Amino acid sequence: MGIVGLGAYLPGPAVSNESVGKATGADVEWIRDRIGIEARHHAAPGESTSDLAAHAARKALRDAPVEPDLLVLATVTSDRSVPATACYVQDRLGLSGAPALDVNAACSGFVYALTTAAGMVRAGVARHPLVIGADVFTRCVDPADRRTAPLFGDGAGAVQLAPVPDGYGILATELWADGSKAHFATIPHTGGWFEMDGRGVTGTVLEMGPKILSSALDKAGVRLSELNRLVIHQANPRLVRKVGDFVGLEKHVVPDYGRITGNIAAASIPVTMSLAHRERPFQDGDVIALLAVGAGMTAGAVVLRWHEPSA
CATH class of the missing domain: 3.40.47.10 (Thiolase/Chalcone synthase)
Structure with missing residues (x-):
């Protein structure tokens, strides 16, 4: 089982250190030198985790000559407590009937989701899983907190899996x-x-x-x-x-x-x-x-x- 499609989505224009510095009172040079981050992206008002995830998934599917039969989404910023955000993404992608679930392991979530998908393939549940990591984490961070606000951005990435030759x-x-x-x-x-x-x-x-x-x-x-x-x-x-x-x-x-x-x-x-x-x-x-x-x-x-x- 290997990766046959890759996709990424970063919302809106980049948000500069100058912009974050104004909101937090943090020095721009401190952000750059102490943290090493020069820019990040913020989801637009009303733009949800499922929106970002669907954008990234579509890009991954352009590379992949297969139709997903399982969707595993890693996120800590679900659209709602219930149902799983993966179900919203499944609907937007037109994958009706394919199992869909969320995995919450924070920043390790994508690796957990990829491992989950691979295990489901071994169990015979699917052959072509679509695995996505998506978060709008900036909505969980105090925009005035100089310790955390400069660190985080929003985005989504996806990989499409399919059988590959032995050894790969x-x-x-x-x-x-x-x-x-x-x-x-x-x-x-x-x-x-x-x-x-x-x-x-x-x-x-x-x-x-x-x-x-x-x-x-x-x-x-x-x-x-x-x-x-x-x-x-x-x-x-x-x-x-x-x-x-x-x-x-x-x-x-x-x-x-x-x-x-x-x-x-x-x-x-x-x-x-x-x-x-x-x-x-x-x-x-x-x-x-x-x-x-x-x-x-x-x-x-x-x-x-x-x-x-x-x-």
């Missing part, structure tokens, strides 16, 4: 969670803004990210030196580079698009994949790893070998 596609996955660290990043159920213990989150990323990646690589029988690309959740550029440096990978192996997207939660991995493929296309046989750590605390990694049909 998803080689291994690894998931993890530790609920004792749940207080590190939360959104109160009764209302209120996103709250984060920055040191706790950073410490967990640096501790668990490399461990989860190493475990997934071991399962796949792949050495770290064989990676052509490591797509890390773009929490912020400084943290992405720290993880890349910690595992000893050169900058060209670790895509950095968080500087222009901000942290887009569950959308981060598929959007980064899509942008990386657009700028420097993956080649047939490339080994790509996906790595994310998110609220929960949760973490996940996927190792895959890229199949290019025309190769």
Whole structure:
């Protein structure tokens, strides 16, 4: 089972550091130097998670010569508590009858969703899953909070899966969670803004990210030196580079698009994949790893070998 279609959607024009600085009182140079983010995108009023997800899905489906028979959506910003936002997306895409469900694992959500879809294929539920990560996380963040508002953006990314030749596609996955660290990043159920213990989150990323990646690589029988690309959740550029440096990978192996997207939660991995493929296309046989750590605390990694049909 491998990726045969990629799509990304970033809403509206980019929101500059100058604009965020005016709202939060944060110094523009501080945002750029301390966080490393230069711009992010905000959904328009009335633009929902399902809107963003449908846009990204349509782009992925343009690449894919198959019709999805399962839709798995990773999000923490569902349109409504009930039903699953995936059902709204399914309807907009005209996929009536295809199973549709949401997965909530925060910034690790896309990796969890991809693993869920792959498991459903093995269980015989589907052959052509569509997996989406989408969030309008800026609506969960106090726009006047200089600690969090500059970090986040909105967006959606999608991948279409289908059978690929043996030796290609998803080689291994690894998931993890530790609920004792749940207080590190939360959104109160009764209302209120996103709250984060920055040191706790950073410490967990640096501790668990490399461990989860190493475990997934071991399962796949792949050495770290064989990676052509490591797509890390773009929490912020400084943290992405720290993880890349910690595992000893050169900058060209670790895509950095968080500087222009901000942290887009569950959308981060598929959007980064899509942008990386657009700028420097993956080649047939490339080994790509996906790595994310998110609220929960949760973490996940996927190792895959890229199949290019025309190769």
